[in-house]
Amino acid sequence: MKKIINSNYFYAFLSLCCALWLFFFVSTPGAGSTRDTNQSNTSTVTKKATFSVPLQLQADVDKYYITGYPEKVKVTVEGPSAxxxxxxxxxxxxxxxxxxxxxxxxxxxxxRENGLNSELTYSIKPKYVTVNIQRRETKKFAVDIDYNKESLATGYETGTTEVSPETVTVTGAASEINKINKVVVKPILPKGIKSTFDQEVLVQALDKNGKTVNVTLDPQTVHVKIPISIQSKQVSINLKQKGNTSDNSFTLESDVKNIRVYGTKSQIDAIDDSVDVPVDVSDASDGDKKTIDLSDALGNKVTFTDPSSVSVTINQTSSNTLSSTTGNPTSGTTSSDSSSSSKSSSSDSTDSDNDSSSSSTNSTNDNNDSE
Structure with a gap:
């Protein structure tokens, strides 16, 4: 066994086994290669997206005015997700x-497109557009104001309107510029408005039929100011009784001596420095108080007044007393007047008797002289 382990063949075999193990370890996917695999899979996934892109013109826009094309078009691209x-x-x-x-x-x-990656496929919608190429022209126009005066509250009037700037620059095809009848702003006044209108308003170029002309305006909005106010005047009031008063007369009193009246210029110009306010006394008694609505009393002479009403105290004055005070000869005589008349008559009678006696004496004397 020792001979085998110590032999060169054994070490050569061991080296071969290690080399084979390393080869299979490297070539076989493991935990460490998961992210690289995911990245590879992601890069190969396809995706489609649609979005809007501004449409550009390649033309001499200083010389020509071009219309008919959309500002943006939709493009759909497809390819690798990233x-x-x-x-x-x-x-x-x-x-x-x-x-x-x-x-x-x-x-x-x-x-057409320029700059898309060659790995992407695309489609453009719309693919074709119809454009109108005309010679470019620029002119200046004064801005008119057109608004509905019926929106004003009753009695209110407008002053001198202001527009800033007063002119705008209009650019477009020469044929469109020639169609322009007027450049106007149309402010929309709230119903019943009582205060000055002060806003930015869109400018419009209109033809003779009132239709919008296809041109470019600079600026597109202007500042509009329309003064709105109502005329007024301070006047004194004259309380005048009206209605059937039988044999009674009344004096009318109020703490309010002057009022302010409001209305159009023509209404205020027609009002004198004093106005008559009628007070109905047909059903009044001594010491009564009545509240008189001045708008009803003055009718359509003014729009409204300040104050809107006045309180009037009604005091009764008898006709006999009034006649005696004024010395009305038709009101009858008093007792002192009768006594004076009697004394005057008696004196006249005595004077007549004395005249008769004197006449008799003179006659007697005349007879004696005759004898």
Whole structure:
């Protein structure tokens, strides 16, 4: 046995066995090679993804105005999963239309790509687009304002409107520029608005039929300010009684002497410095108080007032007292007036008797002189 172990053949055989074991250990997949295997499998899995990509133009856009093409198109790519994911995230390729050699007019052009990895397959939707190539033109237009005045609260009016900037630059095909009838902003005022409108509003280029013209506006919005207010004026009030008062008269009193009236300019201009406020006393008694609604009392002369109502105290004054105070001759005579009349009549009678007696005496004297 010792001879066998110590022989060269034994060591040669042992070396061969070790070499074979190492060979099979390395070539056989184990736990340490699991990750490499997974990575290899991942790189061979295919994936499909669809996403939107901006469409670029290859053309002299300073000279020509081009319409009809979409801003973005959809592209579907398919290939190794990692490569598809990277392509979708980075979008490091281009989709474009080559228009350099095309003349003015309409053309059907194929969308092309540049920069996609050769390991990927792709499809573009749409594949073709129809573009319209026209000579480019630029003009400036003043901005008009168009709004509904019926949205204003009753009695309110607008002042001088402001637009900033007052003009915009319009760029487009010469044929489209020629269609423009006006450039306008159409602010939408809230119903019943009472305060100044102050907002950014979209600008529109319209033809004579009111339809939008296909052009580019710079800026696309402008600042619009529409002052909204109501006119007012301070006036004094005159309380006037109305209604059937029989034989009674009344005095009307109120702590409110002046009010402020509001309305349109034409309404305020037509109002004097004082206004009559009628007070119905047909069913009133001495000392009654009534609240008079000024809007009802003034009718459509104004829109509203401040205050909106006044409190009126009604005091009764008898007609006899009023007649005596004013010396109305139709109101009848008092007792003192009757006594004075009697005294005057008596005095007149005495004077008449004295005149008769004197006449008799004078007659007697005349007879004596005759004898």
């Amino acid at each position: 490569l598809v994911t990277a392509t979708r995230n980075t979008q490091n390729f281009n989709l474009y239309l080559n228009l350099r050699d095309l003349s003015i007019g309409q053309h059907r052009v194929q969308i």
